[in-house]
Amino acid sequence: MIHEQPQIADIWVYLSGSPLFALVITLAAYQLGNLLYQRTNNNPFANPVAIAVVLIALVLYLMDMPYQKYFEGAQFVHFLLGTATVALAVPIYKGFSILKTRLIPLTVALLCGGVISIASAVGIATFMGADTTIIGALYPKSVTTPIAMGIAERLTASPTLTAVFAVVTGILGAILGSSILNLLGMNAWWQRGFAMGVAAHGIGTSMVLEPPGLLLFTRKPVYTLVWPWVCTAFWAQS
């Protein structure tokens, strides 16, 4: 009575059908990405999310597993995005008292930076002939990623592409930001942090701020609050 082979196959079929498989590869890939990020001394090129996405895509490709099937399991992680968005209220609240005295310059800079961010990305993509799916996903890309994806869903843009563009924007900001700010001769930490935050959200901001703990206090306060309206208003006009 040798049933080894079919039994193992059965177990495999069972496991890959349950949410367990998708959850394990999602968390394991993220863990690996984090490890690499730390090993390379927080090199922006070794972004943990980007690494995880590439790894998971490879696994799905090698296993010939369709994305829909993966997402059925991974949706439990995905759902928590909404919860995490609500939880952002706490750091915003903590930052509010710090930013109160600088509310006007920060708001003006945020609005101008935001408009430039959308207008340039959408303008260039349109001019160079990208299709409407891509252009639609470029609108909310500068907002902090979970909020961007929520907005993208409402704008009937693709939350997937928006998430990818938002992560790439963050990585680009982290790579280019410091040199641009040095070139402009910007010294004040809150100005550097805020400029990076408007352009490239948290991933970028953490790169130019000396005390990393201040990351959450610099940008998100005014930014995340005002941004959704700027974004939707812009969309309505186009």
Next chain:
Amino acid sequence: MISGLVQILLWQGLGELVSHFLIPILPGPVLGLILLLVFLILKGHANSSLLVISDAFSQHLGLLFIPAAVGVILFLPQLKAHALAVITALVVSVVLTITTTAVILRLFARTNSNDP
């Protein structure tokens, strides 16, 4: 930690309700964020269980958008066809946004000289 999670989920639920019945253009979680923020400002402080859960979430925010971002594999042909447009748009947009924001902040700092 659990008490903090329960609070957050309740605000999320409230946000979903407001989004569904009153302001459909804004997503539920964004409205939940705004409602919780208003509540915290009115109340004057955030309790420790809320701080714990929000720290946990912001530390590993990246993990949460992996499932959606993996969906990029569905868009690979489209992205490949427009690769140059996408890359140019993203790079130029980041450079212009950082420059604009920084220049405006410095203009303000100059007119208000007692600002560090």
